[in-house]
Amino acid sequence: MLSSRRVRPRRTPSPVIRITHWIGALSMLAMIGSGWQIYNASPILPFEFPAWATLGGWLGSGIAWHFAAMWVLMAAGVVYMGYGVLSGHFRRDLRPVGPRAIGRDMAQALRCRLSHAAGHYNAVQRLLYTGVLIVALLTVASGLSIWKPVQLGWLTWLFGGYDVARRIHVAMMTLIVAFLFIHIALALLVPSTLFGMVFGRHPSAAPEASVQKGAAR
Amino acid sequence: MSQHRLDRSAIAPELRRIERRLMLKGALSLGGLSMLSGCALDDEPSVERALSAMSRFTDRMQALLFSRQRLAREFDASRITHPFPYNAYYDESAIRTVDPAGWRLEVGGLVSDRRPWTLAQFRALPQKRQITRHICVEGWSAIGDWSGVPLSMFLQRVGADLRAKYVNFRCFDDYSTSIDMATALHPQTILALDYGDHALPPAYGAPMKVRIPTKLGYKNPKYLASIEVTNRFPGGYWEDQGYDWFGGS
Ligand code: HEM
Secondary structure, three states, rough: OOOOOOOOOOOOHHHHHHHHHHHHHHHHHHHHHHHHHHHHOOOOOOOOHHHHOOOOOHHHHOOOOOOOOHHHHHHHHHHHHHHHOOOOHHHHHHHHOHHHHHHHHHHHHHHHOOOEEEEEEEEEHHHHHHHHHHHHHHHHHHHHHOOOOOOOHHHHHHHHOEEEEEEEHHHHHHHHHHHHHHHHHHHHHHHHHHHHHHOOOOOOOOOHHHHHHHHHH | HHHHHHHHHHHHHHHHHHHHHHHHHHHHHEEEEEEEOOOOOOHHHHHHHHHHHHHHHHHHHHHHHOOOOOOOOOOOOOHOOOOOOOOOOOOOHHOOOOOOOOOOOOEEEEEEOOOOOOOHHHHHOOOOEEEEEEEEOOOOEEEEEEEEEHHHHHHHOOOOOOOEEEEEEOOOOEEOOOOOOHOOOOOOOOEEEOOEEEEOOOOHHHEEEOOOEEOHHHHHHOOOOEEEEEEEOOOOHHHHOOOOOOOOO
C-alpha cells in the first residue's frame, strides 16, 4: 500500500501533530544545544562540543535553557503521544510494518523511487519515527533519572545507577542527532513533505502531479 | 595572594557578561540563524526574564517532587571515592582555615536562642554517619563518608520556627547558600564534623560542612560560619548568578 504503484488519497497531517511536532522539534534542538553546554562542564568522553554549537553562555544558563526546554518538550510530547494513541494515528500511520516492506521500501529509497506524502509514511519512515519516539522517551526518562536520583531513585536504579544513566542519556542524545541528520536530509530532498508538515497540505500548485512524479519517477 | 584570586572570581560574572555582549554583537551581524545556534541568546533581557521565570517554575516542581521521607541511597564503605575531590569556587591553594577552639557558629533569624555554638557543643550531641553520593551540578559525582549532627536536631535545640520558609548558610570563605525548610528537616541533612574517622580536613570544609545528600554540591556549603532561619528569600553565591535555587537531587 505504500509502494509507488498505489498512491492513496492523501491524508494531511493533523494540526495537533504538526503543531506538537514543531514545538517538540524546537525544544529538542534547545535541549541538545544546552545539553552540550552542560556536557562540556564535565565531559565523560575525550571531546567537548564546540562553543558555537552550544546554547547558553555558561553552565548556569545552559542548565536554565535545558530545564525550560524540558517542560516545553514534555508538554508537547504528552499532547503528541496522547493524540497519537487516542486518534489511532500511531497504529494507522507509524506502526512499523513487516521486514519485507521495509526491505522493499529501503531498496526503493536507495534508488530514489520511494513515494512521499505528508501524513502518509513508507516503511522506512515508520521504522525511523517509531524508533526516534522510543529513543526520545528514553532520553527524557534517563534525563529525569540523573536529575532526581533521590526522588526518582527507582528510575535511576532501572537505568543502572547514576553513572550509567548519565552515559545512557548521552548515548540517546547521539541517536537523536543521528536521526536528525537523516530526517532533515529527507525533508529537504522531498520539500513537499516539509510544506505539508508546516501547512498541513501539499503546495497547492499541481499537488497530484508532484506526488505522482515523486512516486513514478 | 588569595585576595587577588578572590577579586578575580568576584568580577568573573561581570567579565562573562561583557564577553557575551560582545559575542551578541557578532551573532546579530550573522543574522537570526546564528542567533538560534548562538551563545548569547540568553543575554537578551526578555530571554533572560523568561529563563528565570521558567527556573522558578522548575524550583516549584522540585519542591513538589521532594519528600521528607525519601532517603538518598547509602553505600558500603568499599564504594567511597578515593581521593574524594576538592571543589570550591576558588583554588585549593586559597583555602582559609580557622582555629577550631576559637570557631563559633552564629545563630540568627527566627530562633528563640541566638547564642553562638562551639564545636564542643556539637560534639556532645548524637552523631549520624552517612556514606552517600555527592552530585555536582557539572555532572560528576563522588561517594563520601560524613558524620555529624542532624540539622533538624540543631534547629529544635535553638528553638527555630520550623514553619519558616528558609534556612540560610553563610561561610567564612564568603560563600553562601540557602535551602527550604523541608530539606532542612530531612533526616539525612546533617551538620558534618567528620569525614571518615577524622575531623573534617580543611579541603572538605573544616570545621563544619552542611551535608545534604538530597541536593547538588553547591547547596552543600563548607566552612560554615552562621545559620539563619528566615522567611525572606536569601539566594546564594551561585544561585544569584543563575543556578536554580532548589538544586535538588
Ligand atoms: C528541526 C528539524 C526538523 C525538521 C525540518 C523536521 C521535518 C519533518 C517533516 C517534514 C516531517 C513529515 C515527514 C513526511 O511527511 O514524510 C516530520 C515528521 C516527523 N518528525 Fe520531524 N523534523 C524536525 C525535527 C524533529 C525532531 C527533533 C524529532 C524528534 C526527535 C522529529 C520527529 C518526527 C516524527 C516522529 C515525525 C512523524 C510525525 C507524525 O506524523 O506523527 N522531528 N518531520
